[in-house]
Amino acid sequence: MSKVVRTVAPFGPQHPVLPEPIQLKITCEDEKVVDVVPAIGYCHRGIEKACELNDFPKNIYICERICGICSCIHGCSYCEVIERLFGVEIPPRAKYLRVIWSEMSRIHSHLLWLGLLADAFGLESMFMQFWRIREKILDAMELTTGQRVTQSVSIIGGVRRDIDSEQQKKCIDIVREVKKETEELGKVLMNDYTVKARTVGKGILTREQAITLGCAGPTLRGSDVAEDCRMQGYQAYGELGFEPIVEKDGDSYARAVVRLRETLQSCDLILEAFSKIPEGEISIKVKGNPPANEAVFRAEQPRGEVFYYAKGNGTRNLERLKVRTPTFANIPALLVMLPGCELADVPVIVLSIDPCISCTER
């Protein structure tokens, strides 16, 4: 019998399905993947160090640019961790506004991902449809913050802008529309033969594996673990009746369904937040330098838990800022999911954890 030949196929750093540079060295036997070695570092900039060199208020803008897709939540989280360092509480209206913008960015991120997933298995029309819906949310963001992608809306002590009643009405209309259209398109995603053929039973991550590997976000919730940082009730989530969304199967399909349902849930959260938002101040003045102390903050990004740690030393600069991002927790899961699959399924499975390399490598 002839020996099975092993081939090593590089996946990345420049690859059509990934907008970002990561390399996976995939060892195959025929079409079957037997081993995967990730090579990261293509996106490393040194943001944590840069945050020590700059004044602490300027770091908001650097932290927002850790990742452009979830930039709003990065900015909010940095502000929250500094507020905790100072020990100040922001006005309730600011908390609601942060929730509204965070949820908008979650919708935009999930719709973007659903589109990319469709693109990964060649369903180009669905890619276009999801991105068409997403543009509406970006319009709402532009209307309320002035920017499509990097909003820079949080400041230390609150938020930079208010949403007035006219904008609020427009936003509510947009969110309702987005919800309706996502529901319709979601039916296609859930029932389409092609989608199922490419995702059901592919890239399985069991509940035990997900817990042992410390996964986060939809990857974890797609494997039947009800864990979501929003359950802590930070910002205004405690008042909004939030329930995590869980799917049982742990395959790529389950993860897609989690994200689809979360998109709809985020629409509901925004509508609810708009109905409950209190009047009042949107920011307070925070004076002085960060005290010599430590603070942590955990928030739920579209991709999972993000962890911020800040240490002050009484000067304008921080002693240390540490960010732990969700994709870092999910890459080990990828190494469990990939071996045993077909080479053609690699793009879909890689996408199913929604990798965000610029977050991971900072």
Next chain:
Amino acid sequence: MGIIHTSRIKSPWIMHFDNSSCNGCDIEVLACLTPLYDIERFGIVNMGNPKHADVLVVTGAVNRRTARVLKNLYDQIPDPKMVVAVGTCACSGGVFHNCYNILGGVDKVIPVDVYVPGCAARPEAIIDGVVLALQKLAKLQGVAI
């Protein structure tokens, strides 16, 4: 050569490479492809293969690790080629200019034809940048656009 030159201007294929950007500009580049902005009306198609590309769209500042990859990709694109640097990072390093792993803008490694500033650069600006690059190419080849 006439027809090849003319058709290159009418249907340029772009290839997108992300150096070490924050993704903000990448999703705006992708947004250009989608129904609202629809750059296919200019005959522009996004390609994954450098050998098929005419225009290289680069986002993000160059870091020590991507410099080699970027140079490789640039060398693999057949002549004539155009390079569009999208985003403030790609133009000059942007907010990351003083990070230890960042070399600077794309022009530190490869020649750039069009700079599109903005953080994140808006899709309208990106489309404008690609069209400018095409005008430059048309002029170089002496064909009308």
